[in-house]
Amino acid sequence: MKKPLEVLRLYPEHDYTLNGALASRASRDPARPFMIYRDRTWSWGQFMQTVDATARVLASRGIGRGDRMAVMARNCDGHVILLFALARLGAIMVPVNPEFGVAEAKYVLHHAEVSAVAATQDTLAVAHDAAAGLNTPAWFIMLDAAAGAAPLLEDLLKSVPQTVMPADITGDATCLIVYTSGTTGFPKGAMHSQKSFVTGGEAFVQRVYLQDDDRVMIVLPLFHINAMFYSLAGTLAAGASMVIIPKFSASTFWQTAVDTGATQVNIIEAIGSILRNRPRGEFRPDHRIAKVYGVRASMDETFKNDFKIPHRIGGYGMTEIPGVTCNPFEGPQKPGSMGPVGRHPDPSRPWAQCRVVDDEGRDVPDGEPGELWVKTPIIMQGYFRDPEQTASSFHDGWFKTGDLVRRDSDGYYYFLSRKRDIIRRRGENIAAAELDRVVGEHPAVAEAGTIAVPSELGEDDIFVVVATKPGAQVTAEEIADWCSARLAPQKVPRFVAFVDELPHTPTHKIAKAVLRADAALRASAVDLQTAAGGRRGIS
Numbered sequence: 239m240k241k242p243l244e245v246l247r248l249y250p251e252h253d254y255t256l257n258g259a260l261a262s263r264a265s266r267d268p269a270r271p272f273m274i275y276r277d278r279t280w281s282w283g284q285f286m287q288t289v290d291a292t293a294r295v296l297a298s299r300g301i302g303r304g305d306r307m308a309v310m311a312r313n314c315d316g317h318v319i320l321l322f323a324l325a326r327l328g329a330i331m332v333p334v335n336p337e338f339g340v341a342e343a344k345y346v347l348h349h350a351e352v353s354a355v356a357a358t359q360d361t362l363a364v365a366h367d368a369a370a371g372l373n374t375p376a377w378f379i380m381l382d383a384a385a386g387a388a389p390l391l392e393d394l395l396k397s398v399p400q401t402v403m404p405a406d407i408t409g410d411a412t413c414l415i416v417y418t419s420g421t422t423g424f425p426k427g428a429m430h431s432q433k434s435f436v437t438g439g440e441a442f443v444q445r446v447y448l449q450d451d452d453r454v455m456i457v458l459p460l461f462h463i464n465a466m467f468y469s470l471a472g473t474l475a476a477g478a479s480m481v482i483i484p485k486f487s488a489s490t491f492w493q494t495a496v497d498t499g500a501t502q503v504n505i506i507e508a509i510g511s512i513l514r515n516r517p518r519g520e521f522r523p524d525h526r527i528a529k530v531y532g533v534r535a536s537m538d539e540t541f542k543n544d545f546k547i548p549h550r551i552g553g554y555g556m557t558e559i560p561g562v563t564c565n566p567f568e569g570p571q572k573p574g575s576m577g578p579v580g581r582h583p584d585p586s587r588p589w590a591q592c593r594v595v596d597d598e599g600r601d602v603p604d605g606e607p608g609e610l611w612v613k614t615p616i617i618m619q620g621y622f623r624d625p626e627q628t629a630s631s632f633h634d635g636w637f638k639t640g641d642l643v644r645r646d647s648d649g650y651y652y653f654l655s656r657k658r659d660i661i662r663r664r665g666e667n668i669a670a671a672e673l674d675r676v677v678g679e680h681p682a683v684a685e686a687g688t689i690a691v692p693s694e695l696g697e698d699d700i701f702v703v704v705a706t707k708p709g710a711q712v713t714a715e716e717i718a719d720w721c722s723a724r725l726a727p728q729k730v731p732r733f734v735a736f737v738d739e740l741p742h743t744p745t746h747k748i749a750k751a752v753l754r755a756d757a758a759l760r761a762s763a764v765d766l767q768t769a770a771g772g773r774r775g776i777s
Contacts, residue, residue, distance in 0.1 A: 242583035254409035256325040292323035303328035316381035333461035343368035409433030427622035439471025455500035492522040535574035590614035611636040682710035714764035
């Protein structure tokens with residue numbers, strides 16, 4: 239296995255634009271496979287030619303430096319082609335969740351002031367309605383089939399105009415605006431430069447020791463920073479190949495891994511939990527996946543022993559600051575931690591710095607909880623059209639994550655909670671995420687979400703919402719007993735409610751804002767503080 243820096247040095251140096259990085263990797267052997275989608279494979283050389291042709295088509299339709307184009311589709315080859323083609327022109331891609339309704343999509347399209355929209359048959363109607371009323375009407379192209387006045391991109395590439403391409407695009411040009419999930423308030427559009435994207439890919443090579451002959455399976459959505467800055471950018475940096483899967487499917491995951499020859503994949507906690515709980519009859523022991531990024535401590539043994547995956551890596555990043563910390567590939571690893579501060583394959587390159595601070599911005603001792611502040615070369619350029627929110631997110635150059643963590647004496651960081659996800663009970667701060675994890679480890683529980691509810695004594699009480707596994711049964715009292723055996727008394731929930739399925743954000747996190755707003759859910763809760771058989775509901 240090559241060291242990460244050896245992988246990067248397989249290729250000529252470049253200017254840290256997407257086009258420059260692409261040309262660097264394609265120059266080694268243009269016939270190597272780069273992108274596989276459904277039954278089609280693009281070599282590095284073919285992909286570069288397609289990007290150039292697409293850029294010329296976009297330029298002929300008025301797309302230029304700084305213009306924004308939305309892509310509202312499930313994962314497909316068009317995402318990748320358009321990202322590189324737009325970057326070639328100094329333009330910007332705005333990926334949009336294909337599950338959005340009209341109101342959600344309208345906010346993003348209008349806030350970004352897009353000039354064009356790429357859609358598919360299943361998103362066109364919503365995207366069209368969402369784009370209505372833009373100051374300058376957006377034009378549409380289709381990624382899977384022509385639809386009336388919206389031509390198919392593939393058809394447009396049959397007659398490529400002779401358009402002069404700009405020669406002065408630099409790595410500082412913005413190439414992506416990724417909107418946060420917006421669980422509280424309106425989404426914010428984090429702007430990232432081409433250099434940030436390419437550098438993020440190089441950092442991912444270090445995180446998982448990505449090799450030039452690896453095959454990366456992308457199951458996370460391409461409107462999310464993980465798939466973009468880790469899987470896609472990592473494939474680019476390593477000169478590897480990638481397999482684009484339209485949407486994660488638990489029932490076919492292992493079969494797809496075998497069919498595509500995947501060797502590396504990124505997941506999130508929800509996907510890990512789903513795979514852990516699926517029937518083992520779906521598992522294919524002949525898969526080739528050797529490296530998984532995103533495995534949490536609670537599922538590490540399953541991925542190691544049941545799924546036979548030798549390298550399971552976990553780390554920390556945000557839409558604004560991808561890839562800050564990571565458990566080292568070659569160890570030592572501490573399951574349950576976010577790892578120490580990550581690094582670039584080139585040890586001479588300056589990298590991230592982290593602080594853990596109190597509410598006054600003062601550093602706290604190791605072992606004490608505090609907010610994580612970060613400086614890193616892979617950082618957003620700011621929130622699009624939101625200078626006030628941008629300014630409030632920084633202090634003297636440090637990005638304020640809003641996440642509560644602790645650092646141990648070895649420099650490993652541990653996530654505790656979002657600052658707004660803290661429960662104040664009996665004079666102590668309790669991380670709701672800890673309850674989520676502990677309750678979620680109960681053998682009958684598929685997933686749990688913990689929120690604060692007002693206590694009649696002041697401060698908060700703990701309310702846990704539980705989704706059980708199919709066919710499993712558990713009582714509120716058994717949940718409380720499970721917690722009592724594993725947590726301090728003040729962390730044992732008072733209220734427990736059961737649901738078939740928890741609501742999720744577009745990025746598969748538990749939508750706690752939805753739980754907090756659900757009055758019927760609160761009324762159905764069992765109050766464990768009352769006598770046996772006690773009162774139901776939260777007053």
